[in-house]
Structures are given as structure tokens and as C-alpha cells.
Amino acid sequence: MHLVRPPQEDETLSSWLYRQSKLHGLPPQSYTALSLPGVEIWTRDADRWLSEMTIREIACRLGQTHATIESMTLAGRYGDVLDEVREYNIVHWIMPVGVYHRRRRRHGQQFCPECYLENSVVKLSWRLAWNSFCEKHQCSLSDACAICDEPLTLFYMDPYHHSVCFNCGHDIATSDESGRHYDLCSAFSRRFSPSFMEDAPDPGSLRTLMTLQLGQSQGRHLHRTWCNRIGMVPMAGARGRWECMRVAERHVLIAATEAVLQTGLDRIVDDLIEHGVTRECLRNHHVGQSFWLEQYVYPELDTKQCSPKSRANYKAEMADPLKKIQRKHTSVSRRARAEARARCIDIMLRGMHQP
Ligand SMILES: [Zn+2]
Ligand SMILES: [Zn+2]
Structure with missing residues (x-):
């Protein structure tokens, strides 16, 4: 007889299937091979996107509605906040897990150790780069085993010992990092709830501000200033997509950005001017639309910017x-x-x- 335990709020598909396998006393692979023959789950990023056909098949075989299965993927649950999620496209804000056969090469699946140890549920929202703290326990999310730094890989986890790292055999430790800057980081993640105000920065503008700090020299200088203001040590040499950064570095970036967002538009514009950041610098980092920057920041930058342009800006322009x-x-x-x-x-x- 097939037993079914209903999925938890915000649970990933792989986490639910892992718990299902536990219910049947089987390793995850045997369970999916028996209950979902021919459906690939563990060798792909099933929590991100699944085709309509696959969703229908899983729903049918495991006695769930189509909507239930769909809501266990990022595309199904967060599709309206994120851009369109397809099988292979890069979607900003989703952290990659680096699927390599059944292993995971990147640290994109964060988890709250306390929540995970409680009930072995892994949440979809932990895959989103704007989240770096657990709201319930007010502790930092982890993105790997504290001892061996291996990402959480449910496939290899012993069904009866989900608290033990599959790689090094040590217990998964709860985070010892205190909730420093918890307020700033959780305020930042609230900016992505659907009810944000009209003149608040939109996701595109926020991402532009983040990547600016990882890019040109002006941006990195700005990052150092913003970090000093809240007494944080700036990131050393992080570059590129900020979704690929580890959680400790993302804390710094998120807290510094949120602190300056709270000081208001005028202060941000003054900071940008003082560090020689022009609209062209910012445009280099645009991905998609940045309504807030276009509407509120650029007009201010244009009227206030009177200092001679720096060499680097000329280069960009x-x-x-x-x-x-x-x-x-x-x-x-x-x-x-x-x-x-x-x-x-x-x-x-x-x-x-x-x-
Ligand atoms: Zn938690
Ligand atoms: Zn380990």
C-alpha cells in the first residue's frame, strides 16, 4: 500500500520525496524507482522547474493534485516574483545547485540547521538569494556541512539519520553565528513580498545595486564605504553573479545594501556621486527592467552630478x-x-x- 504524507508549506519536491522514502523505509532512489518509474528526480534540479508532463505524471502516480506538485518547484511557487523560469535559462535570484549526476557542486541549497534537524524539511525559499536568515529561529542559514563543506544532498542522506552528513559522517551542526544584522537581512527579504509599495525599489534595481558592488572599482569602493558604516568587514574579492556567492559573503552584501536603502534616496544619490558612480556605470549592471533606478535615481544623478567625471567613467561611456x-x-x-x-x-x- 502506498502511504502519502502531505507536503509541508514551502517544501521542495526533493525534500518531500525524501520524506516519502523514509515513510516507506526505503532509500530515496529505491523509493522513486518503484513509485515513479522512468521519472528523473535526483540527477536534475527537480526543485527548480519540471515539465507539465512530468508534473502530471508525478501527481497521478502519487495521488496529489497537479497544483500541489507544481507548488513544490520554484517555477510554480515563485514564478510571479521571479522572471520566467524555464528548463535551462539563468534566472536571477535563484541560486544554482550545480547538478553533477547525483552530486551537487554548488552551495545553492541553503538550510536552517534547526528547522532541518526538527523535521528534515527543506524549503524552497532557501534557494532564493535574498534569504539568508531563518525567520523562525533568527539564525543564519547554512549552505554546507560545517565540518566538510559539502552541500546538503538529500539523495545520499540515510533515511533514518537525516541529521548526519553523508560525506563526513558528523552530525549537522546548528549555526553558531549569532543573529548579527538579522534585522537588516530580514528587512531586505521582505522587500520581495508581493505587497511592496510603488516607490520602493523593484527587484531589478536591487539586483543592479548588488552587482554594482561586485564589479568596477567605483562599486567596490562604494561597498567598502557602506560596510564601514554598519561596522562590517567588506567582502574580499567576490566577483560575478551574486547568486553564486556563499551565504557568509551574501550576509555582508545584503546588510550593507539594506542599511543604505533605509537611509533614503537622497543619501544613496549622494553616495553614488561621491564615489563617481554615473548612470552609465549602473546601466552596465542592469538585467531586465530597473524601474526604481530609472524613475527616481537617474533624474537625481543627472541634476546633482557636476563633479568632473573620472577616468573609469569615461572608459565605460x-x-x-x-x-x-x-x-x-x-x-x-x-x-x-x-x-x-x-x-x-x-x-x-x-x-x-x-x-
Ligand atoms: Zn529555522
Ligand atoms: Zn560533512
């Missing part, structure tokens, strides 16, 4: 003409090209015409 100049010099050495480019910037900065 004049990228295309500079490339043209560079192309002209392709026959000469790399060094000559760089010199030609530097000479052009000098000329532009002095406001003179090219001889």
Missing part, C-alpha cells in the same frame, strides 16, 4: 568609440594599443580635440 580606435591599431602591439587608448582618454578629459 566611451567604450564603443574607444574600441574603434583600438581596432585601428590592431596591427601594432598590445602595448601600443593601450597607449593609444590612454592618450585618447587624456584628450577627452582635457576637453581638447584630437590632433
